[in-house]
Amino acid sequence: MTARICVLGSSSRGNATAVSFDDSGKFVLIDAGLTPRRVRAALVAAGAAAHCHTLRAIFLTHLDRDHWSLSWVRQLQRSPVPVIVRRAHAELALSMGVPAACLRPMESAFSLGSTAEVRLIAVPHDDVGSTAFRFDCENAHIGHATDLGAVSDELLDGFAGLDILSIESNYDEEMQRNSPRPYFLKQRIMGGRGHLSNTQAVDAVRALTATGSVRHLILLHLSQECNCPILARRLFCEQLPAIAPILVISRPTEPTPVLRARRSESVNDQVLA
Numbered sequence: 001m002t003a004r005i006c007v008l009g010s011s012s013r014g015n016a017t018a019v020s021f022d023d024s025g026k027f028v029l030i031d032a033g034l035t036p037r038r039v040r041a042a043l044v045a046a047g048a049a050a051h052c053h054t055l056r057a058i059f060l061t062h063l064d065r066d067h068w069s070l071s072w073v074r075q076l077q078r079s080p081v082p083v084i085v086r087r088a089h090a091e092l093a094l095s096m097g098v099p100a101a102c103l104r105p106m107e108s109a110f111s112l113g114s115t116a117e118v119r120l121i122a123v124p125h126d127d128v129g130s131t132a133f134r135f136d137c138e139n140a141h142i143g144h145a146t147d148l149g150a151v152s153d154e155l156l157d158g159f160a161g162l163d164i165l166s167i168e169s170n171y172d173e174e175m176q177r178n179s180p181r182p183y184f185l186k187q188r189i190m191g192g193r194g195h196l197s198n199t200q201a202v203d204a205v206r207a208l209t210a211t212g213s214v215r216h217l218i219l220l221h222l223s224q225e226c227n228c229p230i231l232a233r234r235l236f237c238e239q240l241p242a243i244a245p246i247l248v249i250s251r252p253t254e255p256t257p258v259l260r261a262r263r264s265e266s267v268n269d270q271v272l273a
């Protein structure tokens with residue numbers, strides 16, 4: 001039994017991550033900001049189609065357009081699967097077209113059949129917040145947090161002891177300040193209810209990797225205007241040299257390698273053929 005994760009695409013143009021908890025071919029999506037067609041194409045491009053052929057559920061961090069594409073409405077009407085949101089997002093989800101028959105509002109924690117325990121952690125983002133997810137299955141502990149303006153103690157507690165940590169590293173502060181974006185937008189992003197900067201993400205990763213349990217670190221949702229993968233990688237590797245071999249930076253339109261969490265394998269054995 002091997003848990004696998006593949007970020008299919010991550011940017012303000014669309015976010016979706018595939019996670020499978022075992023070898024059954026069933027998988028869940030965290031966010032559906034890419035169209036069903038793009039999700040399928042990315043799974044094929046990543047070499048993950050054999051392990052992710054049957055969608056089991058969709059977990060939505062929140063309902064912004066880059067996390068929920070309306071193209072899923074018809075797909076879900078044809079082939080319904082549960083769509084999990086935090087209770088605070090349920091009304092908005094219905095108004096954004098999530099079919100009522102699919103919607104599963106949840107609070108704090110629940111079991112995904114016998115496959116995984118799921119924990120939902122509210123994180124600050126605009127008015128209604130976003131949701132970080134922790135999945136605990138037989139052989140892996142996986143955390144996913146994106147679109148958050150700050151890292152709370154609750155999130156640090158909830159993400160303790162992960163094998164796979166995926167977290168937003170949205171912007172470089174200097175690039176953000178010097179960008180031609182309007183002042184109100186910079187305030188929205190940097191004001192504690194927007195996105196995590198690279199340095200905020202470094203601080204969170206420092207705390208979350210201190211015990212040495214994390215085998216894969218994935219940076220999510222890098223701004224295309226106000227960040228640069230080379231810059232982010234350099235900062236992380238300077239600040240946290242030990243994480244250099246496990247660092248993967250997600251891209252807007254290409255999937256990451258498929259990362260797997262079987263603990264008996266070496267760190268280098270991470271890409272599925």
Ligand SMILES: [Zn+2]
Pocket residue numbers: 011012015064066067147221
């Ligand atoms: Zn977003």
